[in-house]
Amino acid sequence: MAEKTVTLTREEGVGIIKLNRPHVYNAFNNQMSLELQEQLKEAGSDPQIRALILTGEGKAFCSGQDLNDRSAMKQRGETISLGESVRSRYNPIVMAIANLDKPIIAAVNGVAAGAGCSLALACDMRFITPKTRFVEAFARIGLVPDSGSSYFLPRLVGLGRALEIAMTGRDVEADEAMKIGLANRMVPAEDLLEETFSFARKLAQGPTVAVSLTKKAILKGMEGTLEEALEFEAQAQEVAGRTQDFLEGVQAFTEKRKPRFQGK
Template sequence: MTYQHIQFTVQQGVARVTLARPDKLNSFTEAMHLELRDALARVQDDADARVLVLTGAGRGFCAGQDLGDRGMQMAAGQAPDLGATVERFYKPLILSLQNLRVPTLAAVNGIAAGAGASLALACDLVVAAESAYFLQAFSKVGLIPDTGGTWLLPQRIGLARAMGLALLAEKLPAQRAADWGLIWSCVPDAAFPDEIDRLAGLLAQAPTRALVRTRQAMQAAASHTLEQQLSMEAGFMRELGWRHDYAEGVAAFLEKRPARFTGE
């Protein structure tokens, strides 16, 4: 597929997807959804990819759904089926991210609003530039947070803060998001590109399978009893203990040298 609304590269183990509609703050259209779906499938199938970095072009990360993309339906007097939009595009997008075979890093370079905020939060690690902010804008148009927002927000910051963000639709600056534990870190704008490159490089050299199993275990914890979680941990530890990267990690520790993980 030829991409017009995203940019996609894989270099030195780092797959980068850049949402590239900067004049529209990288808001979603059907065409961009299809391109992003294709890019994620390529990452899933590319053995050279060890981490995915997701970011936006220009001054925004993603402003959510481009309401103009539905404009023709509404102008023709046909109310859009927003549930169908969620089922067709946003649900598979988030599930694809959550099931990706490599860790994911959201580099939030500017506004992350609506579905764009949820897209970022669906990644394993979220780093934001100091000038960036998050906005749950759904109540301004009579909707609820989607793209997993009603699950991601309470999981990350608790019900009280999640409800405040959703009901009031107020901007959440990146530094406060970090202070609340919604994201991993807030970085000064000037240092942001280098920090993203540093983290991407670390993740690209890490034991990929172990990172993904960590994601899976932490996601499962909310619906598991302690006994169920302990059993899941035992299963994953059994699997990982048989892999090359565990043996390499132990050998590197004993030999006092950097580990050379393959990701398998």
């Protein structure tokens, strides 16, 4: 039986999804893309998981598509449709991340290139180390950004900068990533998972229904009109106002204590 290329562990309400092909810097092959889809689905449906971390085993976060895997497929005479590959392998992953009713943080422990860069951008936040590099590597091999990069990159860094980064395929080092808003927090490499876990645990202990609605509201707010955003806020507030966590939050405020949210 083939070794798992993606693992899911649970601790204190936090799920940790880890890409596990360190010998190729966690590059995607068919198995890993399918297993990541499965683990995201499992984590999303597990009520015990209230926040997620996505990271990579070894020295890299994810180096993108495994081009050696593609070469082997060609040598076997298999027909490769890049468009269908994106639709069936990568797009479901990006949509699963975007539609998660739980916060997800990328702990980017090294290079995030190509589809690996897109994967990190799709997450709600990115925690990095001084050794982290983001690389929209598609232009380097004559391709265009996929797996959501054309959507997330300009929203994070602005149109002009996104065009420059994508068209050149250059490395974005950690300091620049922090400066331009590509990353949220930089910590020493040896502390990355611990610091990300500590943050994710705080989110997991929060009012997770409200957190999920907040994620949806902000994403919708970037797409629609002010009127549409105001209406969605009203609808979301109606839902949040009927949760046990809202009642607990108000009671904790009146009793001058820390609230004990249950995510219900």
